[in-house]
Structure formats: C-alpha cells, structure tokens
Amino acid sequence: MVKTFSLKKEKDNLMKGIFFLCASFSIISLVLIIVYLFINGIPFMNKIGFFNFIFGIDWSPISDSPSYGIFQMIVTTIYVTGLSVLFGGVIGVLTAICLYRFMPKKLTNVVMQLINLLAGIPSVIYGLFGLEIIVPFVRDYISPNGVGYGILSSSIVLSVMILPTIVSISYTSLLSVNEMYFEGALALGSSREEAVFKIMVPAAKSGILSGIVLGTGRALGETMAVIMVIGGSPQMPSSLFQSVRTLTSNIAMGATELSGDPLSALVASGVVLFVFAFLLNVSFSFLNKKGGKKNAKKK
C-alpha cells in the first residue's frame, strides 16, 4: 500500500517535471530569439556606429563602399504605421460604435461575422488585393505623379487589415460599459447619440485605446502585405506616392541574398523592429492592466 502510494507520488513528480519543462520552453525560445538577434546585431551596430546606423540615410549594402543607414526606412515605417492606424482607427472605432448601438441587433451579428471573416484573411491576400486594386486605383485617381506604389497605398491596405482587430476589441469594451450610464444620461435629458458619444465611448476609452495599440503592433510588424505595394526602393520618403521601403520589407527583400556584414545590418534592423514591437507590447499590457483595475473598481 505504502509502496504504490510512493510510486504514484514519483509518477506525479515526473509528470510535473515534464510539464515544467514544456512551460520553460517558451522562456527558452524567447531568450534564444533575443540572444541570437542581439549577438548578431549589436556588434555590427557598434562597428559602424550606432548613430550612423540609425540616422544614416543611405542604404547600399552591396556597393563597393557599402553604407548601412536605415533612417529613411524608420521614417517610412512610422509614416505607414501612423497613417494606417489613423485610417483604421477612425473607421474601426466608428464601426464599433455603430455595431454597439445604432444597428439592429440581427444585423450586428451578421456584420460581426463578416468582420471576423476579414480577420481570418491571410496578410498575403491583402497584399494581392493592394497590388490588384488599391495600387491601380491610387495611380489612376489619386496620385499626382502617376505612381501608385508607396506610403498611401500601403497605409490603405494595412488599415483594412487592422480594422477587424480594432473593431472587435472596441466593440467588446463598449459592451462591457455599465448600461446604467446610458440610462442615466437619457434620464438627464440627453439624446441617444449624445449619451453614446459623450458617456459610453469615454467610459470604454482604455479598451478602445488598447485595441488601437494592438492594431498598431500589427501594422508595424506586417511584411507581406506591405512588400507588395510599397515599391521597394530604399529612399527617403518625400511624397506619399513614391517607391520606398519599410524596415520589415527591407528585411524580407534582403535577407535571402545576403551574408556577412549586409546580413548583420538586417539583423540589426530586426533588433530595432523588435525594440519597437516590445515597447508597443509593454504599453498594451499597461493599458490592459489599467482598464482591468478600473473595471474591478466599478464592480
């Protein structure tokens, strides 16, 4: 009796060890990713100078006198991300508000299903959509210089791509606002619209904001949808209609052909991207925590 009991205990401990090992796998992977990126990237940054690398505006890794400046790509990345979050954020939040209050309940479910479908579309198909529809459209009807590629097209494609994220998170956080606020506002004489925009939306602010931050992360890290519509020349952007390159598309275009210093330069720009994404991630969990605390207080 005692023996089987201890045997069971041993088996339990063995399994616990296995579970622990699996759980540590994610920690190990993360450490491995960081170490690999930083070991390959940081020495290179030191070699050519951190400042030259980040603020240099000439990217010509395979010329005779190679130079590795990524500032123009950082600027492009910021433009593309900022514009797509602006478009996607405004449209997404307004759509969420519409679904939340102004649309008949039956229709809401249908539209939500469609938006979920939009969320499931692979990014490369967004790229194809951009290449076949957005780029020609921008070229023919919007662009002043006849170029369809560039920041505007990429931002439009990305804003459609991040819409589902923003809509569904904003919608959920609007739903979690206490209904009594709405009734209270109506009782005080405000119209339905006023109650929604001045009471309910501000109350769901932190949730909506975290949806936008999450969308920002997606737009920042997206490669395939961008690579197909951005053009690809490593120039400083001076117009919205000009072939340029983001950090992500630079890595995807270069890494398979390069080795040595040029490859290290790409890894170093991967480090920069990682740091950006990490900062966004931190602010996202900060916002989430803040929202969580507020909700807890309400209860």
Add this chain to the structure above:
Amino acid sequence: MQRKNSYSGKRLFFKNLKITTYISTSICLVALMAIIIEILVDGIPYLSLDLIFGAYNDTPSIFPALIGTLELVFISIVIAGPIGIFTAIFLVEYLDNSSLLVRIIRISIETLAGIPSIVYGLFGYLIFVVSMNMGYSLLGGGLTLAIMILPIIVRSTEESLISVPNELREGSFALGAGKVRTIFKVVLPTASNGIIAAIILAMGRVLSESAVLILTIGMVVNKVPTTLLSSGTSLALDIYYFASYGYPNEAAATSLVLLVLIIILNLAATLVGKLSRRGKTNGK
C-alpha cells in the same frame, strides 16, 4: 433663443456623427466585398485541376505548395501542440496566479505573441539555415512556426482549462486519484473540445503565415518536397510568388484555395467550440 440654437446645434453634430458611423461600417463591408470579389473574379477562371494537382511545367501548379503546407502544419502542430498544452496545464493546474514563475512565463508568452513575424523569420534563418547548416528546409520553417503559434495554443488551452469546474477536480481527488490522473482522466477530457478548437485555430495561423517562410523554406515553387529537410513552398508563399512574377490570376486562384481552407478550419473550430459548450450545459 441663443441657448436653444446651440442646443439643437449640438444635437445635429451628434446626429451627423451617427451618420459617419454608418459610413464607416459600410467602408468595412465594401473593403471585404472588394477583396472577395477580386479573388473570385480573377481566380475562378484560372482554378483548374491542372493548377491544383498538375506538375509544375510551363504552367504553374500549386501542388508542391499543398504538400509543403501540409508538412509545415504537421511539423509545427506536432511540436507546438503538446508543448503548448502542457505549458497551459502547468500554469493552470500547478501554479497559483501570483507566483513569480507564472508571471515570467506569462510575460515570455505575451512577448512572443508580439514579435513581428519577419523577426521570427530572421531568427529562423539565423539559427536553422545558417547556424545549424540545414539550408532552406521545411523542417526549419516548421520549427520557427511552432514557436510562433505557441502563444495561441497556450492562451486558448488555458482558457478552456480554467473553465473546467473545480468540483470535478475535487471529486476526482476525493475518489483517491492523484494529480496527474485527475488531469489526464478528468480535466483534459472535459476541456478537450476547447483544446481541439485552439489547435485548429493555430493551423489556420500556419496556413496564413508567409513572412517567416520567405526566409526559412526557400520559396522553391516548382519542386515537390520529398523529405522534411528539403526546401519548398507554401500556399501563402505561392500567392506572393505568383503575384510578383507575373501570374496575378494564378495568385488569385491560389488565394481562393487558401481562403476556402481557412474558412473550413474556422468553421470547424466554431463547431467544436459549440459542441463543448453544449456538453457543458448538459453536464449541469
């Protein structure tokens, strides 16, 4: 009078704002329609058995990509499935929420979920293609994808484990079962539908991913991969390849195939999720 004017002006402003919300919703739907219609119109005429199952000669075929995608799904799920499920078990069944270890594991998983896929690709390239000298291979791509889908599997599995009522565990303990026996005989079967749904969703993620693969599996579109170590392509990569090398219609047709596969997976996940919910209400 002045007051009344500003009052109704304000109301008008919010009425207009309400109209903009309708406009925004229509923009969302128009965008979705545009994508679907583009794929259907361009793709359907080019969708043929030759494209899907033919050999890659003068005309492109996605057969190599189908095989490559299958191998990638297989590798990544076989690795990330058990590891993800066991991680979730460890987090939910063994640790309490405030312990330091839980916090470290959670932070790692959250960070992993936030890393851009191209950075995963770079990592996969550095470690598998260069350091381990495997060259471009489906195995390297699959392993990189496994790390990438781990957060999805862990999070969803955690949720379905948490939703298992504690009475079941206590009942099992009371009958003399140990912790491990309780987990495998009581908790996991109860949560199984949710876990299966999580795995299916992770498969969908593997199907949609392309930025990781462009750096790790080599985008060899015209050869059927023979082993796990050979280089290859996937459906999503084929779309990129076709679109950039002058086969836009084939790209649309491939998108159609990929989209149908993803919709089937999503429906399956929803169905399994519904089954699990029904099971629970029956249980009560």
